[in-house]
Amino acid sequence: MKYYSTNRIASEVSLQEAVVKGLAPDKGLYMPEKIQRLPSDFFGGIGRFGLVDLAKTVAKAFFGEDIPSEKLESIVADTLNFDIPLKKVGEGIYVLELFKGPTFAFKDVGARFMARLLSHFVQEKGQEDVNVLVATSGDTGSAVANGFLGVKGIRVFVLYPKGKVSDIQEAQFTTLGQNITALEISGTFDDCQRLVKEAFVDAELNVQMKLTSANSINVARFLPQSFYYFHAYAQLARLNRTRNVVVSVPSGNLGNLTAGLFAKRMGLPLKRFIAANNRNDVFFEYLRTGKYSPRASVQTIANAMDVGKPSNFARILDLYGNAHEAIAADISPARYGDDEIRNAIRSVYEKSGYLLDPHGACGYLALEKQKNPDETGVFLATAHPAKFKETVEECIGKAIEIPSGLKTFMQREKQSEPLSAAFNDFKARLMSSK
Numbered sequence: 031m032k033y034y035s036t037n038r039i040a041s042e043v044s045l046q047e048a049v050v051k052g053l054a055p056d057k058g059l060y061m062p063e064k065i066q067r068l069p070s071d072f073f074g075g076i077g078r079f080g081l082v083d084l085a086k087t088v089a090k091a092f093f094g095e096d097i098p099s100e101k102l103e104s105i106v107a108d109t110l111n112f113d114i115p116l117k118k119v120g121e122g123i124y125v126l127e128l129f130k131g132p133t134f135a136f137k138d139v140g141a142r143f144m145a146r147l148l149s150h151f152v153q154e155k156g157q158e159d160v161n162v163l164v165a166t167s168g169d170t171g172s173a174v175a176n177g178f179l180g181v182k183g184i185r186v187f188v189l190y191p192k193g194k195v196s197d198i199q200e201a202q203f204t205t206l207g208q209n210i211t212a213l214e215i216s217g218t219f220d221d222c223q224r225l226v227k228e229a230f231v232d233a234e235l236n237v238q239m240k241l242t243s244a245n246s247i248n249v250a251r252f253l254p255q256s257f258y259y260f261h262a263y264a265q266l267a268r269l270n271r272t273r274n275v276v277v278s279v280p281s282g283n284l285g286n287l288t289a290g291l292f293a294k295r296m297g298l299p300l301k302r303f304i305a306a307n308n309r310n311d312v313f314f315e316y317l318r319t320g321k322y323s324p325r326a327s328v329q330t331i332a333n334a335m336d337v338g339k340p341s342n343f344a345r346i347l348d349l350y351g352n353a354h355e356a357i358a359a360d361i362s363p364a365r366y367g368d369d370e371i372r373n374a375i376r377s378v379y380e381k382s383g384y385l386l387d388p389h390g391a392c393g394y395l396a397l398e399k400q401k402n403p404d405e406t407g408v409f410l411a412t413a414h415p416a417k418f419k420e421t422v423e424e425c426i427g428k429a430i431e432i433p434s435g436l437k438t439f440m441q442r443e444k445q446s447e448p449l450s451a452a453f454n455d456f457k458a459r460l461m462s463s464k
């Protein structure tokens with residue numbers, strides 16, 4: 031399958047090129063040239079299938095022409111070596127728990143898939159060694175570092191701002207060793223992102239080393255996120271609750287939501303989506319008014335959604351041929367402030383004993399406030415509440431248990447290298463690892 035750029039200037043590329051390049055040379059995002067509709071009898075019997083089987087079917091629709099079937103099946107099965115359960119939280123409201131992977135956030139799905147796909151290209155197609163550069167404010171670094179840990183032919187550099195990520199987050203990408211190098215930058219997240227961007231355009235560096243990016247602009251990270259929408263629907267099918275399904279997606283860069291829109295385009299009978307924003311409400315405003323005005327992000331307690339210029343917006347526009355009316359018919363807007371998020375965490379816990387994280391809380395709130403009585407709502411819980419321990423404990427007024435998998439990271443020794451925010455220092459460090 032060919033991939034084209036949303037800017038339509040750069041030429042079409044193969045899957046391998048799209049994955050290795052990340053962003054198209056015209057700065058557009060890659061899109062698959064077709065989205066295959068799955069047969070209706072597949073949906074009729076969907077309740078019979080588990081997560082891995084559903085994911086294999088969806089993966090073949092996108093990657094089947096480019097990856098041998100056996101290889102693709104093993105990539106999918108290795109990626110999804112954890113459960114994604116659906117649970118009832120309230121009347122007609124269900125949660126899809128996407129945080130059971132090794133770093134306790136949904137980004138594990140895309141990061142683990144991308145790591146395995148890239149490794150396939152490196153090993154079997156004679157691609158030279160690849161260096162993955164990733165700037166992180168917290169969650170992305172841990173998912174990417176753990177996804178690529180021990181993968182041959184790939185080296186990962188995680189750049190993070192010194193003193194500006196939580197202890198739990200830092201432990202998840204600085205204690206791994208092997209092919210993962212954590213660079214602790216004396217600067218801000220924006221400095222980290224600038225260093226990565228400068229590296230991609232530095233001619234000398236790109237002649238010497240193969241560099242790629244692992245954020246959600248990469249098709250190999252974002253497309254696999256469509257797998258679990260099918261799995262949510264299959265679980266509802268087993269409960270006889272597939273009429274008028276609404277999926278509420280806590281949204282930042284819109285990668286997760288876009289993957290859901292792809293699932294719908296493949297024929298998955300979802301009625302509509304809700305994009306749940308925090309105070310960073312650029313997409314909320316677009317849905318309401320048709321006007322898109324990106325701006326600097328503001329800090330909230332749902333910090334993984336603090337995005338002022340969502341990168342996957344370009345993919346949504348492309349998917350709908352820029353038609354605001356069609357986009358707004360499929361996606362309803364929602365926006366919540368920190369106090370509303372805190373109140374939701376508290377009241378849901380008091381009512382049902384279910385503990386939300388600040389991101390999932392936005393998804394829940396949107397259903398509680400907007401769901402019609404004839405609709406079944408599913409919200410995506412994108413991270414484990416223990417990743418936001420202090421915030422959550424403050425809301426419910428008591429201490430929470432940290433899962434043992436998270437504790438393990440905290441017991442290991444930190445191995446990070448301090449580095450200035452000057453590009454020449456970063457470049458010298460990269461060159462020294464050749």
Ligand SMILES: *Cc1c(COP(=O)(O)O)cnc(C)c1O
Pocket residue numbers: 135136137169246280281282283284285286287334335389412413
């Ligand atoms: C990244 C992230 C989001 C936002 O997802 P997008 O695909 O960027 O919209 C939401 N919640 C959590 C916990 C995240 O880590």
